[in-house]
Amino acid sequence: MKKVGKPMFFIVAAIIIGLTALSFLGVSTTYGDVPTKYIKGVDDIRWGIDIRGGVDVTFSPPEGYDATDEEMAAAESIIKVRMVSQNITDSEIYTDYNKDRIIVRFPWKEDETDFDPEDAVKELGETALLTFKEGSNGPVVIEGKHVQEAYVALDPQTGNPVVALTLTSEGATLFSEATGRLKGQTISIWMDDTKISEPVVNDQITDGNATISSPNFTTEEAKDLADKINGGALPFKLQTENFSSISATLGLGSRDAMVTAGIIAFILVSIFIIIMYRLPGVIACIALMGQVAGSIACITGFFPNIPSFTLTLPGIAGIILSIGMGVDANVITSERIKEELKVGKTIDGAIDSGFSRTFAAIFDGNITMVLVAVVLMGAFGPPGSIFARLLAPIFRWFGSSATGAIYSFGYTLVVGVIFNFLMGVTASRLMLKSISKFKAFKNPWLYGGVKNND
Structure with missing residues (x-):
């Protein structure tokens, strides 16, 4: 690391204090009765159902429409994707195939003050917009209305599962023109604003019967994709049968108790590592x-x-785990600095050696957690997310599924580990190297060594 000047401690500390104040308090103004939020704080966090409560809503097809099991499964799949795509990572979804009902439970928005369940469920019940686009995000080729049916079939040559599509006459004409023009390129499939697949065009398709294949497709993945495509081609809009508010099982009081316990734990840990x-x-x-x-x-x-x-x-568990790793990283480095001072190194030499010799161990532990978090986010997050696409070859061993609770854990864990690198390794080293330049802080005792009486 290049030479660190004295002002660096104040610069880094000011950035951390500023980030802390802004992230917790936020920035907002009120003009008359209209508040404007510039930076969100902890008061804007959207808490899970257990902590704050939420909405319980039942969706069903229009009266008189007898939906098939496949159509109900497709509708359920769309709601799941919409939930996770909107970062609503705490929800429960159940489908009653006998009575054609889908029961959905999800938490209030962070800024919800009037607790209006009707307003909260509007977007979920809308018919999904399915589009097939040229390349990764080009012009629209066909829409959901052009798809009659999507289902799982077996490739007669390889025996692998594929998704078979049956298009309308208009869809077949449009698709024939596009596949003839885009041979060797890709056509991406989008559900609302989420990309769910991007197959390669091998041949021109003229008869309106297409297949989507992948050497890594499992039956579960093929069915999941077929459900999503069918959801975008649903001939009906889900109707809100009834809705009601859900009382929190833990409540804001329990949340406040957890926060208080966390603050106390942080203070005790801080006192311990300062003494040590x-x-x-x-x-x-x-x-x-x-x-x-x-x-x-x-x-x-x-x-x-x-x-x-x-x-x-x-998600809270992910934060706690990442903070524990941050404490561990700082303890390992501080202990190493003490050891280097005991063998006679200077303060600068001990700091440099302490950080350099512990970096490999800290990096290994943190990168392991990042890999775990990335796999969880790829497997249980939105199908069009970067992690889902990146790890698609691995998912042949287990079917992907949008599960908000696991996705939430992976997300808080990965951002916590990233900030552990930024703060526990980089920022700590900059601040310690900087403050050690001041004459008042050149006593080895301050770093765990023997007191200098000079």
Whole structure:
């Protein structure tokens, strides 16, 4: 690392304190009775059903329409995708095939004040917009109305499962023109704003009967894709049969108790590492504060390109686990600095050696957690997400499924680990190297060594 100047400590500390204040408090103004939110804070977190309560709604086809089991499964699949795509990671969805009903439970929005269930369920019941587009996101080739049916079939040559499509006459004409023009290229399949597949065009399809294949397709994955396509081609819009509010099983009081317990635990851990490691312990506490603030910011939607997430109990567990890893990283480094001082190294030499010799162990532990979190987000997040596409070859061993609770855990874990690298490794080293330049902090005792009486 290049030479670190004295001002670096104040710069990094100011950035961390500023991030902490903004991520927790947010920034908003009120003009008359109209509030404007510029930066979201902890008050804008969307809490899970257990903590805040939510909506219980029953969807059904229009009166008199007898939906098939395949159509009900398709409708359920669309609701799941919409939930996770909107980062509603705490929901319960049940389908009653005998009575053609879908029961959905999900939490209130973070800014919901009037608890209007009717307004909360409008988007979920709308017919999904299915489109086939040229390339990754080009002009529309055909829409859901052009698909009569999608179902799972077996490739007669390989025996692998495929998704078979039957198009309308208009759809067959449009698809024939597009596949003839795009041979060797891809046609992506979109559900609303979520890409669910991107198959390659091998031949021109003129008869309106197409198949989507992949060497890694499992039967479950093929059925999942067929359900999504059928959902976009549903001939009906789901009707709201009834809806009601759900009372929280834990409640905001329990949430406040958890937050209080977390603050107390953070204070006790901070006192412990300051007593044990002195000045490196103080630096570690500042870095941990930045790690917590970064995780909260990624949940509230603080950063422009990162949408807000529902904070569930598994999500809270992910934050706690990542903070534990942050504490571990700082303890390992601080302990190593003490050891380097005991063998006679200078303060600068001990700091450099302490960080460099512990980096490999910290990196290995953190990258393992990142890989686990990425697999969870790829397997249980939106099918069009970057992780789902990246890990598609692995998913042949298990079918993908949009499961918000697991996705929430993976998300909070991965952002926590990323901020552990930024704060527990990079920021800690910058601050410690900087503050050690001041004469008042050149005593080895402050870093765990023997007191210098000079």
